[in-house]
Amino acid sequence: MSKTTIWRCWSALMLLLAVTTGSAFLPLGSFNLVVSLAIALAKALIVLLFFMELRGSAGLVRAFAAAGFFWLLIMIVLTGADYWHRTDAPAPIDQIR
Amino acid sequence: MADRAIGFQYATAAQQREASTLGMWAFLATEVLFFGALIAAYFNYRIYHPQELIAAARHTKLVLGAVNTAVLLTSSACMAMAVNATEAKARRTAALWLVATALLGLLFVGIKGFEYVEEFREELVPALNFDLARYGNVGELFFTWYFAATGLHAVHLLIGITLVLTAATLLAADRLPANLSVRMIALYWHFVDVVWIFLFPLIYLAGRST
Numbered sequence: 001m002s003k004t005t006i007w008r009c010w011s012a013l014m015l016l017l018a019v020t021t022g023s024a025f026l027p028l029g030s031f032n033l034v035v036s037l038a039i040a041l042a043k044a045l046i047v048l049l050f051f052m053e054l055r056g057s058a059g060l061v062r063a064f065a066a067a068g069f070f071w072l073l074i075m076i077v078l079t080g081a082d083y084w085h086r087t088d089a090p091a092p093i094d095q096i097r
Numbered sequence: 098m099a100d101r102a103i104g105f106q107y108a109t110a111a112q113q114r115e116a117s118t119l120g121m122w123a124f125l126a127t128e129v130l131f132f133g134a135l136i137a138a139y140f141n142y143r144i145y146h147p148q149e150l151i152a153a154a155r156h157t158k159l160v161l162g163a164v165n166t167a168v169l170l171t172s173s174a175c176m177a178m179a180v181n182a183t184e185a186k187a188r189r190t191a192a193l194w195l196v197a198t199a200l201l202g203l204l205f206v207g208i209k210g211f212e213y214v215e216e217f218r219e220e221l222v223p224a225l226n227f228d229l230a231r232y233g234n235v236g237e238l239f240f241t242w243y244f245a246a247t248g249l250h251a252v253h254l255l256i257g258i259t260l261v262l263t264a265a266t267l268l269a270a271d272r273l274p275a276n277l278s279v280r281m282i283a284l285y286w287h288f289v290d291v292v293w294i295f296l297f298p299l300i301y302l303a304g305r306s307t
Contacts, residue, residue, distance in 0.1 A: 001177060001180070001181060002181070003178065003181060006174055006177045006178055006181065007174065009174070009177075010170065010171065010173075010174035013170045013173075013174075014167060014170065017163065017166055017167060017170065020297075020298060020302065021159070021163050021302065024298075024301075024302035024305040024306060025305050025306050026306055027306045027307070028306065030147075032302070032305075032306055033143075033298075033303070036298035036302045037295075037298060039298070040294050040295050040297070040298050043170075043294045044291045044294050044295065047173060047287050047290055047291050047294065048287075048291065050177075051173055051174075051176070051177050051283070051290075052283075052284055052287045052288070057118070058115060060119060061115070061118050061119055061122055064119055064122040064123055064126060065122050065125070065126070068122075068125065068126030068127070068128075068129035068130060069129055071126070071129075071130065072129055072130055072133035072137075075130070075133065075134075075137065076136075076137045076140070079137050079141070080140070083141050083144070083145075084141075084144050
């Protein structure tokens with residue numbers, strides 16, 4: 001990766017950090033979380049694609065990299081399908097007040 | 098350089114590089130799940146106790162967190178520069194960029210430690226001096242999670258700093274073995290950065306607008 005690309009990525013990351021920190025103070029309600037996570041995703045993609053060189057990697061390496069995140073998504077969705085939609089039997093966490 | 102000698106089980110340097118990259122990503126996939134479980138737990142807390150969790154998160158130190166994020170992102174850029182110098186066979190330049198990376202990593206850990214001290218002063222440390230009457234049960238839940246997540250992240254960073262400094266020393270002495278490449282250490286370092294990229298908004302940005 002060229003030096004120019006590295007410092008361009010760095011500038012983009014710094015800009016996104018400033019934007020996400022600033023956006024946290026805008027009164028957007030629960031949309032604040034959506035904005036900050038979207039920006040986090042953009043920053044992570046810059047690091048993954050450029051710094052971690054997934055952009056030019058072999059298909060098998062990309063598949064390995066994607067597998068971890070894809071599996072995590074499955075686990076979070078399954079957890080959420082239970083915990084976030086319970087109406088009758090409360091989860092232990094719901095008993096904390 | 099790392100490509101100078103190859104392990105006996107490989108036919109070419111390119112094959113060795115592909116195999117070690119694949120192995121590193123297999124390890125990082127397990128790390129995704131490791132930190133992912135913590136992040137899933139956070140979403141559970143946030144969905145079950147939205148108001149109380151946000152109120153607790155407001156006690157974290159936003160300025161220190163934002164500065165630390167900038168420090169870590171810059172360290173990743175230095176790490177990428179080290180890999181760039183390794184490719185160009187500029188041994189000493191690469192070693193210097195590695196030292197810069199490690200110093201920024203140490204700065205991050207230092208700022209984090211200062212933050213922990215501040216939190217101890219404010220009686221926010223569960224099991225040590227948490228002020229339950231003042232911050233509530235959900236506050237304790239949040240800070241238990243906070244110390245687990247940031248603590249595990251800091252441990253990963255300390256491992257990274259050790260690896261980076263070892264590579265810098267060996268590289269400067271031109272004794273970097275074939276099975277320890279700057280590129281592999283860089284993958285690990287950048288990954289620890291990615292984890293922080295997600296922890297930062299969840300910890301420091303929650304509830305700042307209310």
